Amino acid sequence: MKNNRIALYIDLLFCLVIMPLAITLLPVDRWIVTNTAFLVTLVLYVYALYFVYRCACLPKLFMQKKYLHIVLLLVVLIAVTELLTHFPMPPHLVGDKRQIMGKLNMRTQTIWFLFLMVTGFSLAIELTFELFRQILSRQEVEAEKNKAELALYKAQINPHFLFNTLNTLYALVLSGSDKTESAFVKFSGILRYMYSQNGAELIPAERELDYIRQYVDLQTLRLNHHTQVDLSIESRKEKVLVPSMLLITFIENTFKYGSSPDTDCKIYIHILVDEQHLLFETENAVMRKREDGIPGIGIENCRKRLDLLYPDCYTLQTGEHDGIYRVRLEIRIQE
Incomplete structure (x- = not known):
């Protein structure tokens, strides 16, 4: 329950703070007028990318040695990201070919920057959670081990005590x-x-x-x-x-x-x-x-x-x- 609450707080931090701050670094004021469809698609893509990573949990797949799943997932995500870089420019944007190429390059760099940023943040969070889960798992195993040892030690002590006490009672009975x-x-x-x-x-x-x-x-x-x-x-x-x-x-x-x-x-x-x-x-x-x-x-x-x-x-x-x-x-x- 506590882990789920922490994960929820981190998701809210990413969705409501980190991503809005990252988006403000983009030329949003221009894109929202000249290329609204691309801006909306980019924002949806970034949020979807984050939650895909959160659901897939790459460190956990790595611990389970599911390397093929990791490779396939990364190939698909990279392919989708590459397709997004070819998002069509609005037909009304005409002008010098050099200016158009400059805008395309800036858009491509922005897409890959957001991809790397989300990938790094998601992996860092998942690695932290996986480490935390491993620590909790070891603590649970150690606690169960300690509990079993304590039960064994008590089981050894009690019969010893009973044996000596019964000897005392036996002596009293014999002496009348x-x-x-x-x-x-x-x-x-x-x-x-x-x-x-x-x-x-x-x-x-x-x-x-x-x-x-x-x-x-x-x-x-x-x-x-x-x-x-x-x-x-x-x-x-x-x-x-x-x-x-x-x-x-x-x-x-x-x-x-x-x-x-x-x-x-x-x-x-x-x-x-x-x-x-x-x-x-x-x-x-x-x-x-x-x-x-x-x-x-x-x-x-x-x-x-x-x-x-x-x-x-x-x-x-x-x-x-x-x-x-x-x-x-x-x-x-x-x-």
Whole structure:
């Protein structure tokens, strides 16, 4: 729709501004009296030539490798232009043969000048539009590619999260804990949230933060007094949009590797959301490590999602120092 409107404006610019200015360079005052038929034919020819170019779209034919169509069209247009140069002179124009030849030469030069002017202007416009169409096409392809990649990364993260949460519930069931029923209620709420957001990359912060609170509550149900959880959430603008199911990957790791049933430890989680930033920080003592020593896919997928959603607009720092694993993520939110 927007492209059609721009094309209409350009056509109006040519028809109402450029061509009338070009025609004023001609001896219109003489031709309209002495050779009205030729002047009318010339004006109609110029406008017809412009719209033939606009409809044919030579750059598009060239991209489609329809070279024969281009050659035939140019041959026909050149032939018509050449025929126009032989438009008969009015019978009442008599005089010196040299003067008549001078008038014919001037008329021929005028016709070919207008032909070249319209051809150049039309080709320039069509090349610009074709370039614009190519750019839009690449952007659409890239957007679809990014969308597919985001869906893949989320699909990899969610099963990983579900698997670990089911392990937590299984442990509660085996231990016969009286917290089991409450845990299943929270888990069902988490599942409803996850699948209600299916396909949404950005959601209101209040919904994501509420989901994180439920998840932390669910995890604390299986912990004893040796693991303390400090969750701090500050939301100064809850309607701002944030990535769905992103922070939970880091929070999940704090419980997986930073909790212990027999050693005192602490998990610290801090989230701040305002109009322009999302700040997320976690700290936990490293109580266990991956047995294979290979980094998990969760954090790597989060980096890829961030690269797609916030290119050059985020910083993510992760690492272990003195037995404490820290995560700091800051996103510059663009509303």
